[in-house]
Amino acid sequence: MIQVENVHKSFGDAHVLKGITTQFEQGKTNLVIGQSGSGKTVFLKCLLGLFEPEQGTITYNGQVYSELTINQRRDLRQEMGMVFQGSALFDSMTVEGNVMFPLEMFTKQTKAEMKDRVDFVLERVNLVDAHQKFPSEISGGMKKRVAIARAIVMNPKYLFCDEPNSGLDPKTAILIDNLIQEITKEYNITTVINTHDMNSVMEIGEKIIFLKNGFKEWEGTNKEIFKTDNEAVTNFVYSSELFKKVRQMYIEERN
Numbered sequence: 001m002i003q004v005e006n007v008h009k010s011f012g013d014a015h016v017l018k019g020i021t022t023q024f025e026q027g028k029t030n031l032v033i034g035q036s037g038s039g040k041t042v043f044l045k046c047l048l049g050l051f052e053p054e055q056g057t058i059t060y061n062g063q064v065y066s067e068l069t070i071n072q073r074r075d076l077r078q079e080m081g082m083v084f085q086g087s088a089l090f091d092s093m094t095v096e097g098n099v100m101f102p103l104e105m106f107t108k109q110t111k112a113e114m115k116d117r118v119d120f121v122l123e124r125v126n127l128v129d130a131h132q133k134f135p136s137e138i139s140g141g142m143k144k145r146v147a148i149a150r151a152i153v154m155n156p157k158y159l160f161c162d163e164p165n166s167g168l169d170p171k172t173a174i175l176i177d178n179l180i181q182e183i184t185k186e187y188n189i190t191t192v193i194n195t196h197d198m199n200s201v202m203e204i205g206e207k208i209i210f211l212k213n214g215f216k217e218w219e220g221t222n223k224e225i226f227k228t229d230n231e232a233v234t235n236f237v238y239s240s241e242l243f244k245k246v247r248q249m250y251i252e253e254r255n
Contacts, residue, residue, distance in 0.1 A: 001026050002047065002158065002190055007056035009042055016042045017053070018214040026061075027188045029181050029204040031195055034211035035236060040194045041162070043211065047192060048160060049077055060158065078106050081151030081189075083161040083180075087143040089135040089150075095122070096131040099150045106154065121149040125179060141172035145179065152183060159184065161193040165200060173197060177204050198237060201225065210236065 002024040009017040016039050024030040032040050045051045047058060049065060058065045060076060068076065089098050096118055103114040122128065125145040135143055144164060151159060161180060165173035181204045184191040193200065201208060205222030210233050218225075218233045225237060 001061060002192070003057075003059040004047075005057045005059070007043075007046060007053045007058065009039075009046055009051055009053050016214050017046070019056070020211075020214075020216045021056075022209050022216060022219060024190055024192050025207060026190045027185055028191070028206040029184050030190070030192045030207040030209075031201060031205045032192065032209055032211065033195060033201060033236070034217075037213075038211040039214040040211055044160060044162060044192070044194050048080060048082065049073060078154060079157040081154065081156035081159045083144070083147045083151045083159070083164050085163040085166050087135075087147040089143060089146060091135050094132050094134055095127065095138070095146050098135070098146055099153050102150060102154050117153060118149075121153050122146075124152075124183070125149045140167055141169075141175065144168065144172075144176050148176075148179060148183070152187070152189075155187070157189060159189045159191040161191070161195075163195055163197075164193065165195065165197045170199065173199060174203065180204065201237070 004020055004022050004024075007017055007020045008015070020043065032043060034040050042051060046053055052066065063072070063076065065073070065076070090101070093101070099118045099121060100114050103109055103117060107114070109117070118131075122131065125148050127142065127145055127149065130138060130142060130146070135146070138146070159180075164176055164180065168176065177200050180191065180193070183189065195201070201222055203222075205225065208220060208222060208225055209216055210218040212232050218228060218230045220228065225233065228234065
């Protein structure tokens with residue numbers, strides 16, 4: 001679990017995060033949504049320890065980040081997996097090399113042990129025949145799965161995903177959503193996902209927080225978001241005709 005208490009973050013005169021308080025539960029897919037400029041990316045970087053808030057605390061399973069030593073922070077970061085928006089694979093490395101990279105950097109495992117772990121996670125993301133392919137030789141959806149495999153190869157307690165469905169077709173995006181949710185539950189990970197994808201909200205939004213202008217404007221589940229009367233949320237969620245129809249269905253069911 002990650003607990004966030006009254007977090008503020010500024011850059012010069014720009015007050016980006018304004019007193020955010022929430023918690024992200026273990027074993028659930030926690031989504032952060034909001035318009036561009038709402039503070040989502042800065043918030044995610046605070047959760048990753050890349051930015052440190054001027055005020056407030058972020059606590060990871062009882063460990064208050066601001067109270068940790070440098071060595072303790074390093075150990076905590078090794079318990080975090082990250083799926084970047086553009087996958088961020090090394091073009092000069094094979095799929096196997098990309099996934100093995102964190103093990104080579106941060107563990108003292110033998111080559112055989114690392115190979116066994118890489119084989120395991122690649123099989124888990126349904127990439128059993130791609131070990132020796134390079135990123136340029138695989139599809140966008142496969143790249144995302146490689147990125148997920150790399151993110152979980154160290155068996156993290158926390159998984160962070162930045163727009164994991166960016167650039168994917170709808171069918172592939174659903175497959176990636178389902179894969180992230182399955183892994184979250186299977187390994188009991190605390191997963192936090194930054195997304196603009198309302199399909200992700202509908203499918204895997206077990207906990208959602210909506211940011212607006214640096215404030216936490218709303219939080220709830222994917223079922224509750226279609227019933228809220230919060231105008232800022234409804235304007236964001238129902239910006240397309242499809243989701244307006246979905247909301248109307250919920251309203252009719254309530255009546």
